[in-house]
Structure formats: structure tokens, C-alpha cells
Amino acid sequence: MSLRNTMRPAVELTALDRRYLVKEAGRLLPLPARRRFLRGGITLGGLAMLTGCNVTDTKMAETLLMRISRFNDRVQGWLFDPARLAPTYPESMITRPFPFNAFYDMDKAPQVDAASFRLQVGGRVRQPGSWTLEQLASLPQQEQITRHICVEGWSAIGRWGGVPFSLFLQRVNADLSSKYVAFRCADDYYESIDMPTALHQQTILALTYDGQTLPPMYGFPMKLRMPTKLGYKNPKHIVEIVVTNDYPGGYWEDQGYNWFGGS
Amino acid sequence: MSTVMGSQTRPAAAQGGHGAVVQPMWVRVTHWVNALAAILMVMSGWRIYNATAFFDFRFPNSITLGGWLAGALQWHFAAMWLLFCNGLVYLVLNVATGRVQRRFLPLSVRALVADFTAALRGRLSHDDLTVYNAVQRAAYIGAVVLLVLLVLSGLVLWKSVQFPLLRTLLGGYEIARRVHFLAMCGLVLFFLVHVAMVIRVPRTLRLMILGR
Numbered sequence: 321m322s323l324r325n326t327m328r329p330a331v332e333l334t335a336l337d338r339r340y341l342v343k344e345a346g347r348l349l350p351l352p353a354r355r356r357f358l359r360g361g362i363t364l365g366g367l368a369m370l371t372g373c374n375v376t377d378t379k380m381a382e383t384l385l386m387r388i389s390r391f392n393d394r395v396q397g398w399l400f401d402p403a404r405l406a407p408t409y410p411e412s413m414i415t416r417p418f419p420f421n422a423f424y425d426m427d428k429a430p431q432v433d434a435a436s437f438r439l440q441v442g443g444r445v446r447q448p449g450s451w452t453l454e455q456l457a458s459l460p461q462q463e464q465i466t467r468h469i470c471v472e473g474w475s476a477i478g479r480w481g482g483v484p485f486s487l488f489l490q491r492v493n494a495d496l497s498s499k500y501v502a503f504r505c506a507d508d509y510y511e512s513i514d515m516p517t518a519l520h521q522q523t524i525l526a527l528t529y530d531g532q533t534l535p536p537m538y539g540f541p542m543k544l545r546m547p548t549k550l551g552y553k554n555p556k557h558i559v560e561i562v563v564t565n566d567y568p569g570g571y572w573e574d575q576g577y578n579w580f581g582g583s
Numbered sequence: 584m585s586t587v588m589g590s591q592t593r594p595a596a597a598q599g600g601h602g603a604v605v606q607p608m609w610v611r612v613t614h615w616v617n618a619l620a621a622i623l624m625v626m627s628g629w630r631i632y633n634a635t636a637f638f639d640f641r642f643p644n645s646i647t648l649g650g651w652l653a654g655a656l657q658w659h660f661a662a663m664w665l666l667f668c669n670g671l672v673y674l675v676l677n678v679a680t681g682r683v684q685r686r687f688l689p690l691s692v693r694a695l696v697a698d699f700t701a702a703l704r705g706r707l708s709h710d711d712l713t714v715y716n717a718v719q720r721a722a723y724i725g726a727v728v729l730l731v732l733l734v735l736s737g738l739v740l741w742k743s744v745q746f747p748l749l750r751t752l753l754g755g756y757e758i759a760r761r762v763h764f765l766a767m768c769g770l771v772l773f774f775l776v777h778v779a780m781v782i783r784v785p786r787t788l789r790l791m792i793l794g795r
Contacts, residue, residue, distance in 0.1 A: 385657040392660055399745050406744045467756065469743070472634040472652065475756055548744050576653035578660065583744045 389578050396580040402516055406547035406583075409465045414530065415476035418468075420537045421551065422507070423571070429536045430506040430557050437541050443502070443562035446493035453527070453541055459483045459491070462524055466547035468554075469583050471572075480534075480545045482526035486519040494563045502568035503544060506557035512568035513546070513553060514580065522547050525558075553581040604794045605713050610682070611791055613673040620669060621730070621774075623648060623662035625767060630655035632764065660741075667734060674727070690720045709784045722773060729770045736763040 420426045438450035463481040489496065496519065502512040517523060526545040529538045539556025546554055552572050562568070573579045606614075630647035649655030677683045694717035701707040702718055715723070735749060739759035743750045753759040781788050 385654075385661055388661040388664070389657055396742075399742060401745060404745060404747070407747075407750075467743075469756065470635075471656070473631065473637070473740075473760065474635045572653070576657060578656065583742060 386576070389576075392578060393580040396582045397514060397516070400514075400516055400548070400582055402520055406466050406522055409467070409477050411465060411479070413477050414465060414479055418478045418529070418538070419474075419476050421470065422556070423509070424507070426537050428507075431536055432506050432541050432557065432559075434541065437559075439542070439558065440560040441492050441562075442560070443564045444495040444498045445489075445563050446495075448492070456483055456488075456525065456542070457527060460487060461527075464522060464524065464545070464547065466522065466545075468547075468551050470551040471577065471581070479530045480524060480526040480543070481528040481531070482524040482542065482545065484521065485523040485525050485544065486521070488525055489518065489563070498563045499565050500563070500568055502562040502564055503555040503558050504560040504562075505555050506559050509555055509557070509571045510568070511544075511553060511555040511570045512579075513544075513549070517546060517548055517582070520546065520548055548582060550581040550583055552577065602795060606790050606794045607680075608794065609672075609676050611794055613669055613676070614791055616665065616669045617673065617730075620662050620666035621770065623658055624666055624733075625771060627655040627658035627662065628767060631659060637760065638764075663734075663737065666730070670730060670734070686715050687720050687724060690717060690724070695721050709786075712787060712790055722777070726770065726773045726777075729766045729773065732766040733763060733770065736760075736766060 420429075422429065434453055437453060439452075439456065440450050442448045460483065461481055462484050463479065465477060465479045467475050467477050469475045489501075494501075496515065498515055500512045501515065501518045502510070504510050523544065523546045526534060526539070526543045527541070528534055534540045534543060536557075539558075542558050543556040544554055544558060553570075570577075570579065573581075626646065626648035629642040630644070630649045631652065633641045633644070633647065634652045647655065649658050698707055698717040702716075707716060707718070736753055736759045738746050739750045739753050739756065740763060743756045743759070750756065750759065753762055
């Protein structure tokens with residue numbers, strides 16, 4: 321993935337030029353602390369300002385931006401309050417029709433056979449194995465009418481019902497001190513979330529939408545619905561769940577989107 | 584352009600000549616860091632807006648930053664730290680050094696109307712650069728207010744669940760989006776007028792780089 325700023329002409333800077341320019345920028349600042357912060361944080365930005373050269377399109381910019389994104393993951397983890405609930409809404413406010421959104425067209429949504437479907441559960445759980453849809457439906461269910469916020473900026477209010485995920489994790493005797501829960505999906509999508517969000521009371525393994533079985537276009541056989549995270553973090557068409565301490569990444573995160581993706 | 588207000592002669596320092604420092608180092612540094620941060624935020628913000636474009640137009644991609652939505656978001660959530668931390672330093676130092684009282688106050692509607700009409704007639708004096716006229720005071724305070732509004736509405740967009748009080752104050756997620764966009768429009772408008780005025784009185788640019 322390249323970050324292109326087509327507004328400015330590209331100029332080659334040698335490594336020596338860069339170091340000199342950073343030193344010059346540093347010398348203009350009075351406070352050592354601020355100098356350190358600025359040098360670490362906006363080295364490239366400062367260069368861009370001083371030299372008018374295109375430094376936004378370099379490997380250095382990409383690495384720095386990814387590092388800041390991972391830093392933002394930590395900040396978001398710290399900001400996340402497990403006791404804080406996302407707002408809920410009356411039925412009258414449900415967005416109709418609820419939008420379809422995926423990295424493919426609606427007619428390509430995977431068609432999973434309900435009868436033969438098995439949800440695979442593995443990783444750091446004491447009761448790995450498979451679950452049928454009937455077994456999942458027989459667990460306690462919970463409903464919510466919450467706002468789905470897309471990373472593109474738009475939002476829509478929808479109604480989902482399903483198994484509280486923390487309850488499900490307890491049923492499979494998952495190691496709740498693990499860092500991540502990973503999801504593999506029938507449409508080649510994959511996602512992962514942090515354990516605190518997995519245990520949040522509004523995180524549900526959604527089996528229904530608006531009182532009906534979750535249709536293929538909204539993620540049949542199941543979707544992990546989390547109103548505390550952006551839309552792309554809510555995987556649809558889940559076929560496998562793995563509890564792990566190894567960072568599993570995600571379909572969009574591996575292309576540069578933020579991993580925590582919390583709202 | 585040399586209408587002098589009052590008949591005293593002013594010392595060289597007051598004219599922003601090669602005398603005492605008119606803009607201290609911390610003002611100049613925070614000013615330019617803010618300029619950079621704001622430009623990064625606005626340009627990446629335009630690309631993010633383009634992903635949904637809730638008004639009937641898009642910004643040309645060539646004037647946006649990031650290359651695509653993921654890139655624009657990375658820039659936006661990186662530069663926000665610069666904008667916020669630098670802004671905090673600026674506000675705290677302004678209050679702590681008493682510069683707010685000296686430079687921005689008092690600001691009366693009467694003075695604002697008088698100076699604004701004088702400006703429209705090309706009669707607003709810039710002989711004494713140690714003093715902000717009423718239009719400047721209003722404009723700079725306005726710019727700060729817009730930036731604060733951008734940060735607050737930005738926090739609602741970023742974390743509408745984790746900042747419930749802010750979310751409620753700003754009318755909820757969807758209204759906060761419009762507030763964020765409109766405040767950006769105000770800031771861009773300020774920027775255009777500000778740059779035009781600096782070009783009009785180039786001594787002010789020297790002042791903001793060298794301080795005197």
C-alpha cells in the first residue's frame with residue numbers, strides 16, 4: 321500500500337540531508353522535552369514544512385503511521401470502559417432498509433447450508449469442538465437496537481439478537497486472560513478483537529436480524545455484533561472462532577486500517 | 584496605507600522593527616506547528632469525507648492526503664496528536680503568561696464594527712504590530728473556538744460510545760458529523776483570509792518567523 325500525495329513534486333533526499341534538516345528543526349526549539357517529542361513525532365512533517373519536498377510518499381512515512389496506529393490501539397484499549405454501554409434506540413428509529421456493506425457485491429454473499437453448518441471453536445479453550453445452529457439458539461439470547469457506525473462515516477440503526485458472547489466464551493471454558501479472539505468467515509473475511517471487548521455485555525453472537533433469522537446479506541449464519549466497535553470489526557458469516565495470544569490481524573487491518581477500531 | 588491612529592510617534596520596537604521581541608519563541612513555534620497539523624488534518628479529513636460525501640459533492644482526490652481511506656485515516660489519527668498537544672501548550676502558555684489579556688482583550692462589538700468598516704475601506708492601520716486590532720482579536724479567538732469545536736466533535740466521531748457526555752452535548756453522532764464539517768469550513772475560511780492578510784502586510788510574516 322502506498323500513500324500518495326500527488327500535490328507536491330517528488331524530490332530525492334539523501335539520508336544525510338534528512339538528518340541535517342531534522343537537526344536544524346530541533347535547534348529552533350527551546351524546550352528539550354518538546355524538541356524530543358517533535359523530533360520523534362513529526363520528523364517527516366517538519367521536513368515537509370521546511371523543505372517543501374514530498375516526504376509523505378515514503379517507506380518511512382508508512383512505517384511511522386503504522387506505529388502511531390498501533391499506539392492508538394493502546395490508547396483505545398485504555399479508554400475502553402467495560403461498564404459503559406453503547407446507546408440503544410426505539411424500534412421506530414431502525415434504519416429501513418438496513419444497508420448491505422461488504423468488500424464484494426450483494427449477489428456474492430456466501431450461501432451457507434444451515435443444516436450441515438458447524439461452528440468450529442478452538443485455541444485457548446478447554447472445550448473446543450463444533451456447534452450446530454440449534455445448539456447456539458438454545459443458549460440464552462439477548463436483543464439490542466444499536467447504532468452501526470461504518471469507518472466510512474455513515475451510520476445505521478439496526479436490531480440484532482443472539483447469544484451474549486461472554487456467556488458463550490464461558491460455556492467453552494475459554495481462557496479469559498487471553499489477549500485475542502479471532503474469527504474466520506465464509507467469505508474469506510477474517511477479524512480479531514481484544515478480550516475486554518469480547519466480554520462486553522453488548523457483544524453478542526448475532527443469529528437474528530430484526531426478529532428473523534440473520535439473512536445471508538447481513539451475515540448468515542452468524543455475525544459478531546459489537547456496538548462498541550466500528551462496522552468492519554463486526555465479522556459476518558462466522559465459521560470458526562479461535563481464542564489466542566498470537567496477534568491474528570484482520571482483513572482490513574492488514575491493509576492499513578486501525579486494529580482496535582473502537583467507538 | 585499609512586493612516587496613523589493618534590498623533591504620538593511610536594518607538595521603533597512598537598513598529599515591529601528590529602527592536603524588542605514582539606512574538607515570543609513559544610508563540611511562533613506553536614503557530615507553525617499548528618499550521619502544519621491543521622493542514623494535515625484538513626487534507627486527510629477531506630479524503631475521509633469523500634468516503635461517504637454526505638453533501639452533494641466530493642473534494643478532488645488530488646488535494647487530499649492519504650491516497651485512500653485507510654491512508655487518510657492514518658494521517659488523521661496521527662496528526663490529531665500534534666494538533667491537540669501543541670494546541671494545549673499554546674492555550675496554557677497564553678493564559679499563564681498573561682498574553683490573553685494583553686493581546687486579545689478587551690474586545691468590544693463597537694471596536695469590532697469600527698475596525699471592520701475601516702478594513703473594508705482599506706483604512707485599517709498596521710503601523711503598530713505589537714497590538715492586534717479588533718478584527719484580528721475576533722478572528723484569532725474565532726479560529727481557536729473553531730479548532731476546539733473540531734477537536735470536541737472529532738472526539739464524538741472517534742469515540743461516541745466512550746464520551747457519552749460530549750456526544751449528548753453535540754447532538755449525537757450524526758449531528759456531530761455536520762458540526763465537524765461546518766467547523767472545518769469555518770477554519771478553511773479563516774485560513775484563506777489570514778493568508779490574504781499576511782500577503783497584504785508581509786512584515787507580519789517576518790514577525791512570526793523571527794519574532795521581531
